[in-house]
Amino acid sequence: MYVLSQGTGIGRQSLIPFDYGSQFEPDLLRATWDNDEHIIAAGFTFHGLQIATARHESWGNQKYNISQEYPAEFMADMNRKGYTITELASDGLNWLAIATEVYPARPQLFFSFNDPASDDDRARLELQIKELADAGYFITDAVCAGDVWSIVTTYNPDIVEQIYSFPVAAQDISDYFMKNQTSGFRVSAADYGPGHYFCVMTKTKSRPKAQAILPGVENPNQVMDQYWGMKFSITHIGH
Numbered sequence: 001m002y003v004l005s006q007g008t009g010i011g012r013q014s015l016i017p018f019d020y021g022s023q024f025e026p027d028l029l030r031a032t033w034d035n036d037e038h039i040i041a042a043g044f045t046f047h048g049l050q051i052a053t054a055r056h057e058s059w060g061n062q063k064y065n066i067s068q069e070y071p072a073e074f075m076a077d078m079n080r081k082g083y084t085i086t087e088l089a090s091d092g093l094n095w096l097a098i099a100t101e102v103y104p105a106r107p108q109l110f111f112s113f114n115d116p117a118s119d120d121d122r123a124r125l126e127l128q129i130k131e132l133a134d135a136g137y138f139i140t141d142a143v144c145a146g147d148v149w150s151i152v153t154t155y156n157p158d159i160v161e162q163i164y165s166f167p168v169a170a171q172d173i174s175d176y177f178m179k180n181q182t183s184g185f186r187v188s189a190a191d192y193g194p195g196h197y198f199c200v201m202t203k204t205k206s207r208p209k210a211q212a213i214l215p216g217v218e219n220p221n222q223v224m225d226q227y228w229g230m231k232f233s234i235t236h237i238g239h
Helices: 026-034 072-080 119-134 170-181 220-229
Strands: 002-006 014-018 038-045 048-054 059-067 084-090 095-102 108-114 137-145 148-155 159-165 186-192 197-204 211-214 232-237
Touching: 002 186, 002 220, 014 220, 026 038, 026 048, 026 059, 038 059, 038 084, 038 095, 048 232, 059 072, 072 084, 072 095, 072 108, 084 108, 084 137, 084 148, 108 119, 108 137, 119 137, 119 159, 137 159, 137 186, 137 197, 170 186, 170 197, 170 211, 186 211, 186 232, 211 220, 220 232
Parallel strands: 038 232
Antiparallel strands: 002 211, 002 232, 014 048, 038 048, 059 095, 084 095, 108 148, 137 148, 159 197, 186 197
16 A cells, blocks of 8 residues: 655655565665665565655655564664654564654654454553653554554654544545545554554644555556656555
8 A cells, every 4th residue: 555645845756666585685775875865665565565765855864674573673773873763664574664864853652562452452552642642752653563563653743633543444544534634634654454454644733735545556656657747755655
């Protein structure tokens, strides 16, 4: 699933595919950085690992970590050094984390929860998300590996409200998006877990920009060319 947004300030994008079964190719990322571009979004799809790159005026250096285990140490170390985790992705076997020098820098907190969850577990999750939101921390990435969801929250005083749902099908995400976009909400995180999605929508103080949600894209480059021509940028890739 691809989330595309207008008015991001991101320049012309490229989509780099990594086929399943092939080794991760760091030379492609170095070439991206040598061209003064950044990794804007990344996700494991049925096309393999997809990485959207572009120039971003308010982003600086980037670092990455790819491993077969949740990159807790890398993420904590990058946060201590003032980096922001701008992308976290997994296919259940591999993890990719991207840390970026973002201006202005904003602190982050991470947590996880098991799925499927009981009613009591869901209640505790709702309370945890509410307490973080009350402190100004909002979900900026949600990734599922196996039966565990890993959540990235980022401090952002520009966010007014955040809502979320657990749609069962991709069409349900489209319906959820259509229902709430008229109230100013835009999709900020989404991924697939055990039998359902986790979709997060956010409302900010600024005027909302146009957004498109594309589940199950068969020919990504061809479809993205059309949206890039309409000044959309890929801002999220979920599996």
